[in-house]
Each structure stands twice: as structure tokens, then as C-alpha cells.
Amino acid sequence: MGALSKNLFEKFTYSSSIVKGQRHALEPGFVPDRLPHREEEAEQLAEILSPSLKNFKPSNIIIFGKPGVGKTSVVKFVEAEISKAIQSRLDVKIKLIDVNCGIVDNPYGVLVAVGDGLLESWEEKLPFTGWPLDKLYSTVLDKIKSFGGIAIIILDEIDRLVKKNGDSVLYQLLRINEVTNEGRVCILGISNDLRFTEYLDPRVKSRLIEETMVFNPYNASQIYDILRDRSLYAGIADSIDESAMKTCAALAAQEHGDARRAIDMLRIAVELTEKSNELRILDDTIYEAKKKLERDVVVETVSTLPLHSKLLLFSISLIDEIKNGVSSTMGEFYDLYEKVAERMSIGSLTQRRVADIIGELTNLGLIDSKVQSFGRYGRTTTVSLNYDSSKIKDILLSDELLSQLKDVKPMQKSLPDS
DNA sequence: CATCCACTGGAATACCGGGTTC
DNA sequence: GAACCCGGTATTCCAGTGGATG
The missing domain is CATH 3.40.50.300 (P-loop containing nucleotide triphosphate hydrolases)
Structure with missing residues (x-):
């Protein structure tokens, strides 16, 4: 530990050189008393x-x-x-x-x-x-x-x-x-x-x-106005580049005109700027914030998944690794999932339930899945990961319970049969 | 057009937290 | 306070269904 600071909370309550107004104006749930557009x-x-x-x-x-x-x-x-x-x-x-x-x-x-x-x-x-x-x-x-x-x-x-x-x-x-x-x-x-x-x-x-x-969804110039307004509440208007604000609005407008997302992006850009002790929010900061926001969402959704969903996702990413991104079928990942569950000495869920969980994971955008018919050889759902398998695995393995799966390596053959 | 695999909808079951009754 | 009622949630069980290929 370094030298004793005057107060433990000091560094969290410092007055920022960027945010000169109400910081919570950039947080979700803030209700402004002006509603542009x-x-x-x-x-x-x-x-x-x-x-x-x-x-x-x-x-x-x-x-x-x-x-x-x-x-x-x-x-x-x-x-x-x-x-x-x-x-x-x-x-x-x-x-x-x-x-x-x-x-x-x-x-x-x-x-x-x-x-x-x-x-x-x-x-x-x-x-x-x-x-x-x-x-x-x-x-x-x-x-x-x-x-x-x-x-x-x-x-x-x-x-x-x-x-x-x-x-x-x-x-x-x-x-x-x-x-x-x-x-x-x-x-x-x-x-x-x-x-x-x-x-x-x-x-x-x-x-x-x-x-x-x-x-109706906002267009880019409307989002711009909203951001401008919020930055006045937060007192950051002087610290943000005109073009950064425009970029932020444009990025959010591309995605269904979601103003909340634009404000989230702006908030994170502010935080990034503060952390790096910069004084101005630039275009690049916005792009960085966008990336961080996306990453945060994935980490958040994956790490709050129920146990069996995690195990399933783990199995899917293992197979993804083996097959190098080629989508896997219900038969394949269900078998692997059963073995993973056995290894953790917990009972595995039925295929019926797993089918539903696959649907949930799909809705969360973590995987893509579709039912495919192979004629004479039956019908099955195939799934593919929407994110890098190693990233997903990292997030999953940071779970205390799943950490015992660290040594499970992808291999060409599936785990030895009982 | 039969066949195969598992998708899928719905009923059944188990368990939970909490109230109510005797 | 034990036994039962109640609604919610998670999961299993069962049977009917889908659809392209061979």
C-alpha cells in the first residue's frame, strides 16, 4: 500500500476537470426538465x-x-x-x-x-x-x-x-x-x-x-441536440469536441436512433478521458467508448447467466474452437455439455430444456441458432458463436464455479466415454 | 414419399416462500 | 406449529410434428 491518503474516498469524490455540472445527468434514469424533440x-x-x-x-x-x-x-x-x-x-x-x-x-x-x-x-x-x-x-x-x-x-x-x-x-x-x-x-x-x-x-x-x-426513433441531428443538452446539464460542453459529439450522435443514430445508447457512450467517453487525465473528449475517445460499451455488455450478460446456460455456452465455445467457427449441432454440443456437467458433478438438464436455453442465448445475441433439416438424416438446430470463443471462455472461467474447467482443452476427439 | 432426429407445445411435477386453518 | 392452500418458477415428460434428402 502506498502512503496513507487523507481520506479513502478522496479520489472518488474529486471534482473533475471535465464534469463541471451534474454528473448524474449522463446516467441512466436521469429525468431532465427539458425534453428536446x-x-x-x-x-x-x-x-x-x-x-x-x-x-x-x-x-x-x-x-x-x-x-x-x-x-x-x-x-x-x-x-x-x-x-x-x-x-x-x-x-x-x-x-x-x-x-x-x-x-x-x-x-x-x-x-x-x-x-x-x-x-x-x-x-x-x-x-x-x-x-x-x-x-x-x-x-x-x-x-x-x-x-x-x-x-x-x-x-x-x-x-x-x-x-x-x-x-x-x-x-x-x-x-x-x-x-x-x-x-x-x-x-x-x-x-x-x-x-x-x-x-x-x-x-x-x-x-x-x-x-x-x-x-419515432431520433435521427442523428436530434440525438445531437439531446447530447448537447445533456452536456449542458453535466457541464461538459466546453470539454467536448464538436466533431466528437457529432460522431457520437451518428453512431447511435445508426443503431435504431437510441438516445440512451448515445448518452451511455458519452458517459463512458467522459470516464475514459478522466482516467487518462486528458482534458478534451475527441472523436477517438467516442470510438473507444463504443468498443468498451459493447465489451461491457457482453461481459455483463455472460457473467450473469444462470449456471447451466454458462455450461452450455462453455461447451459451445469449446466446439467452436475445435471446429474453427463452423456451427455445431444440438447432438454435438449436448453431448459435450453432459460431459462438462458430469465433470462438475452436477446433473445435466434435458435436451428439451437445453433447446429453450439455446433460444434464450440467441435472444441475448450471444449466439446465432437456426433449425436445419438434413432430410433423411433428421432435423437439428445449429448454433454458432457471435463472439470470439476465447473471449467468451475467459469471461466464463472467471466464474468461481467454472474455474475448475480451466484445464479442459479442446481436442479433436471428444472427452473419453464412460 | 418414407424416414430420421430432434424440435416443440403443453401437461405434469417438484420446490419455494408465504399465508391460513385447526 | 403441522398440514394444507396458493401462485410462481424451473424443469421434466410425453407425444405430435417438420421437412429435405435419398
Whole structure:
């Protein structure tokens, strides 16, 4: 250890020569009080929700749009405005209830979230498991009644909820307005998927979707404006090259106009610049940040995989190494996976389950897979790695449990049979 | 057009955390 | 407090299905 510093945290709290404003303006979850290129949408949403300020139930609404196009930001912004507007008014009763269906994606959880959102301070929270659904539903209903105002339920990533569980919860929530008049429910859904309504029962669909808003992806110049704005919040505008900002916007625009990604890239560029004690953010820094961001995403997704997914991925990358990138078949990697599992003395999963895990890994973008028919010789899924097998293996082997597989070498023949 | 391999949808089972009943 | 109810999640079990090649 070096010389004792004045304070352990000193080096983490230093005031940066680059960031002269609010650092968290570049972090995910920051809700700005300006929304460049989303002013109209914010206004439109406010208009749709405005009846609530006169104690009328606003229309239910679904907001569609790809990731990073400002859906959540606009909603959060409008939520904050509503809160401000009703702050000193006793004549309106509005509750805003946020539910992130990416996290709570089951009917029980959603009902609990709604119930807890209506909780008075002295009341106890609902149990997160245990109750029969109908009892849970009727207590939530009672809470709405006793609240007596308008509950605006914001279901972020509503498409996930519906894809996984169907529309039963939505049906129940919508039904509240028919069962009682002593409290009303308004649903505001946010969806990444334009087609999720296909999963809905027509009756639910027509009641849920009274209004629709579609957020289009940002183009490069709009992302540029957003970055410019954020850099003002963060106080980094002086330290960033004009062309670097343009590059950052252009790169993000290429990928579905995702502003979140652009901001992530900018944040990482700032961090890189600070680390290297540079004073200006240049084009190169942005490219470097882009690479780091991609690398980080892979490390993050791979290292948080469940054990069996990791073992499977390990087997796939071994085979990839043997066959030099040529895709492998279910038979091949399943056999190897079984042996790897045996070596770690844990039971292996069924082929059925493995097929599903392959699907999950494919959705994560780690591998590519497709079913291929070889006619007389049957049908199978073939998979290929999307990343360098040695990189994937490195990440996997850094897992404590998998480290015992370090010595497993790819060989031409598979491991000796039992 | 039969055949082969395993894909695939769905029902069944096991287990978990937690409430409820007696 | 043991035994049972409840919903969620992970996995297995089963049987029906797909599709190009030989």
C-alpha cells in the first residue's frame, strides 16, 4: 500500500476537470426538465391525462416506440408535472403508480404493486406471495374504493407482461371501472413492441387502447441536440469536441436512433478521458467508448447467466474452437455439455430444456441458432458463436464455479466415454 | 414419399416462500 | 406449529410434428 491518503474516498469524490455540472445527468434514469424533440409528445400526453385534474378518468393509453426514444422520459416528466400541478389542491385525488413489468412480470406482482401504490402510510404492505389471487384482487379493489380518486397505473414494458401471462391482469384492472364508481383506474402502457396487442383478447384490447401514441426513433441531428443538452446539464460542453459529439450522435443514430445508447457512450467517453487525465473528449475517445460499451455488455450478460446456460455456452465455445467457427449441432454440443456437467458433478438438464436455453442465448445475441433439416438424416438446430470463443471462455472461467474447467482443452476427439 | 432426429407445445411435477386453518 | 392452500418458477415428460434428402 502506498502512503496513507487523507481520506479513502478522496479520489472518488474529486471534482473533475471535465464534469463541471451534474454528473448524474449522463446516467441512466436521469429525468431532465427539458425534453428536446419530445415537447409535442409531452404536451399531447399531458392533454390526454388532463381530465384527471378535473376528477374525470382520462382515456387509457398505450405508448409505442423502440428502446431509447424517450417513452419513459416523457412519461416520467409528465408524471412530475402532474404531481406539481396537484400539490396544493385538495379537490383532486390522483395517485400515480409506476409498475415496471420488466421486473414484476406476473399477475400477483402487478396487483401487489397497485395495492401498495395506494397504501396509506399506516397500512402494512401486501405480502409478496401467499394470498389467493381473488383475495388479492378484492383487497386492491377495496383500496381503490376507499381511495376514491383516480389511480393512473403506469405499466412500463407492458408487452413483456402480456407475452408472459396473457391479458388476465389487464382484464381485472380494467374491470374495476365497471365494478365501482368510487375510484377509477386509468392505465398507461409503455411498449417496445408494436404488435403486442395481438396477444390481447379483443374485448381487453378495445378497452385498453383508447388512445395511442407512437414515438419515432431520433435521427442523428436530434440525438445531437439531446447530447448537447445533456452536456449542458453535466457541464461538459466546453470539454467536448464538436466533431466528437457529432460522431457520437451518428453512431447511435445508426443503431435504431437510441438516445440512451448515445448518452451511455458519452458517459463512458467522459470516464475514459478522466482516467487518462486528458482534458478534451475527441472523436477517438467516442470510438473507444463504443468498443468498451459493447465489451461491457457482453461481459455483463455472460457473467450473469444462470449456471447451466454458462455450461452450455462453455461447451459451445469449446466446439467452436475445435471446429474453427463452423456451427455445431444440438447432438454435438449436448453431448459435450453432459460431459462438462458430469465433470462438475452436477446433473445435466434435458435436451428439451437445453433447446429453450439455446433460444434464450440467441435472444441475448450471444449466439446465432437456426433449425436445419438434413432430410433423411433428421432435423437439428445449429448454433454458432457471435463472439470470439476465447473471449467468451475467459469471461466464463472467471466464474468461481467454472474455474475448475480451466484445464479442459479442446481436442479433436471428444472427452473419453464412460 | 418414407424416414430420421430432434424440435416443440403443453401437461405434469417438484420446490419455494408465504399465508391460513385447526 | 403441522398440514394444507396458493401462485410462481424451473424443469421434466410425453407425444405430435417438420421437412429435405435419398
